[in-house]
Amino acid sequence: MDKKKRVLHRRTGVQAVWTFLSNCYAVGFVEGKIYTGPLKKICFPGLNCYSCPGAVGSCPIGSLQAVMGSWKFHASLYVGGFLMVVGAVLGRFVCGWLCPFGLVQDLCHKVPFLKKIKHFPGDRVLRYLKYGILAVFVLLMPLFVVDMVGQGSPAFCQYICPAGTLSGGIPLVLGNAGLRGAIGFLFQWKMAILAATLLAAVIVYRPFCKYLCPLGAVYALFNRASLYRLRVDTDKCIHCGACSKACKMGVDPVKAPGSPECIRCGDCAKACPKDAIQIGFTASKGCTAQQKRP
Amino acid sequence: MIKRKEAALPLLLVLLGIACMLAGVYRGELKILFAKAVNICLECIGIG
Numbered sequence: 001m002d003k004k005k006r007v008l009h010r011r012t013g014v015q016a017v018w019t020f021l022s023n024c025y026a027v028g029f030v031e032g033k034i035y036t037g038p039l040k041k042i043c044f045p046g047l048n049c050y051s052c053p054g055a056v057g058s059c060p061i062g063s064l065q066a067v068m069g070s071w072k073f074h075a076s077l078y079v080g081g082f083l084m085v086v087g088a089v090l091g092r093f094v095c096g097w098l099c100p101f102g103l104v105q106d107l108c109h110k111v112p113f114l115k116k117i118k119h120f121p122g123d124r125v126l127r128y129l130k131y132g133i134l135a136v137f138v139l140l141m142p143l144f145v146v147d148m149v150g151q152g153s154p155a156f157c158q159y160i161c162p163a164g165t166l167s168g169g170i171p172l173v174l175g176n177a178g179l180r181g182a183i184g185f186l187f188q189w190k191m192a193i194l195a196a197t198l199l200a201a202v203i204v205y206r207p208f209c210k211y212l213c214p215l216g217a218v219y220a221l222f223n224r225a226s227l228y229r230l231r232v233d234t235d236k237c238i239h240c241g242a243c244s245k246a247c248k249m250g251v252d253p254v255k256a257p258g259s260p261e262c263i264r265c266g267d268c269a270k271a272c273p274k275d276a277i278q279i280g281f282t283a284s285k286g287c288t289a290q291q292k293r294p
Numbered sequence: 295m296i297k298r299k300e301a302a303l304p305l306l307l308v309l310l311g312i313a314c315m316l317a318g319v320y321r322g323e324l325k326i327l328f329a330k331a332v333n334i335c336l337e338c339i340g341i342g
Contacts, residue, residue, distance in 0.1 A: 036332040050331040051338045058331045066330035078318025084311030088304040158337035169339035182341045190340035227304045
C-alpha cells in the first residue's frame, strides 16, 4: 500500500472512531429517544446534532444558538470560549479528521461518477457564503427574530443543517411514531437540502464544508494561527505543483499554508516528492508557516 | 519546534477561551445548554 493510501485509511479510521465515540448511545437508536446524561453539557468539536439518538455530547453550533436565543443571555461565553480553544489548538483539523458530517461527505465522494468537479466558475466567491450563514443564521436570527417572550429559534438548525436531518431527523422519525405524525413542509425542505448536499458531495469534494458550514467558518478564522499547522520547507520545495494538484479543497499549500480552506487532511504532504510539507504541532528548522512564494 | 513567537497568539487565545468558558459556566449558561440538549430539538430535526 502506498503512503497516500495509508494516510487516507488512517484518516477514515480516525473519523469513523470519533463518529462512533460521539454517537455511541445505542439505546437511543433502538428506542427512538435521545441521551439525557451529564455529558450533554459538553460540546464536541464537530458538527454532530445533539438530537441524534446516539449523540452523547452537544453540537457547538446548536448550543451557540440555544444560548444566544434564550431570553436570559444574548451571547454565549461558554460556547464561544470552547470554539476559541479548539480553533486555536486544532483549526480546521477538526473538519478533516473529527467531523462526522465530513466523514459522510468523504464517503459520498468515493462513489464513482462520470466526472468529478474540482474547479468551477464562482467557486472562490461561494466559499464566502459560509461566513454569511454564520453571521445571519447562527448569530443574528436567534438574537433578533424572537417570539413574544424574547426567545429566538436556532435558525441554522431549523432551515439549513443537513447533519441534523441525517443524524437526528431520520432516525428519530423512523423510531418514534409520535414524531412521524408531525412531519410537515419543513421536514420535506430539510430532506431536500440533505439529498442535494449528499448528491453534490458525490460530484464535488465536501460541498457543505466549502460553502455552507458555519462551524467550518469559525475554525477557518483560526486556521492561520492554530498550533496544529501546515508548514512548507522552502529549501526542499521544488515548486512542482504536486501538492496543489493533490488538494481536494482547492488550496495551494506553497502559496497559502495557513489557508482558511485547508482541512489539514495531509494529502499534500503525502503527494510531495521531496517531503517538504509538514503538518502538526511541530516543524523542522527552516520551515515557515505563512511564507509566500516569490 | 514551533517558534515561541508563533505560539504566543494561539496560546493567548487558548487562555482567553478557557477564561470565557469558565465565565460562561459561572453565569449559568450550562443550564440552558443542557435543557436544550436533553430534549429532542424539533427545529434541529426539521419538525418544529
